Each structure stands twice: as C-alpha cells, then as structure tokens.
Amino acid sequence: MKIRIIGKDWTRKLVRPVLGDDSGGCDFDKCLIQQSTDECEQQRRDTLAHEIFHAISDSLGLKVKESETMALGCVWVQVLRENPELVEYLLKEDE
Ligand SMILES: [Zn+2]
Numbered sequence: 881m882k883i884r885i886i887g888k889d890w891t892r893k894l895v896r897p898v899l900g901d902d903s904g905g906c907d908f909d910k911c912l913i914q915q916s917t918d919e920c921e922q923q924r925r926d927t928l929a930h931e932i933f934h935a936i937s938d939s940l941g942l943k944v945k946e947s948e949t950m951a952l953g954c955v956w957v958q959v960l961r962e963n964p965e966l967v968e969y970l971l972k973e974d975e
Pocket residue numbers: 930934946949
C-alpha cells in the first residue's frame with residue numbers, strides 16, 4: 881500500500897517480525913511503515929494510523945510523544961470509522 885504523507889510517497893508493508901517486539905515501525909529515511917502480521921485487522925488499522933502520526937510528526941519536526949501518537953492514532957481511526965458523513969465531507973472536492 882502506498883500512502884502520501886506531506887508530499888512523500890510512503891510504503892506500508894506487512895512483515896514478520898517487525899522491529900523487536902513492536903507491532904509497527906517507521907523508517908523515515910526509506911519512507912517505510914512496517915507492520916506485524918501478528919495483529920488482527922482492527923489493531924492493524926490503529927497501528928497504521930499511529931505510524932502515520934509518527935511520520936507526520938517527524939516530517940514537521942513536531943516531536944509528538946509516543947503516548948500522544950498512540951492516542952491520536954486510535955482516536956482518529958474511531959472518529960473516521962464512526963462518522964461516514966464527516967469522511968464524505970472531508971473528501972469532497974471543491975465545487
Ligand atoms: Zn510509536
């Protein structure tokens with residue numbers, strides 16, 4: 881899967897194992913997000929959102945803490961999943 885983040889094309893790969901015991905990881909130099917195949921699909925979505933926030937934080941030099949990235953990833957996926965009208969609005973092209 882390719883993911884465009886702040887002007888760069890990132891690649892998301894499912895691998896086993898990921899870095900140490902982590903369920904996911906970002907390689908900023910390679911624009912690569914790796915995720916463990918051991919997670920269930922729902923957890924993978926949360927982990928992917930978490931890693932995307934890491935990529936955004938690093939790209940913008942925000943220095944977001946790990947705990948903040950965890951919360952942002954999980955909550956953002958929940959907000960998108962439970963608000964299809966919002967997603968449709970956000971994705972709508974300007975007229
Ligand atoms: Zn993390």
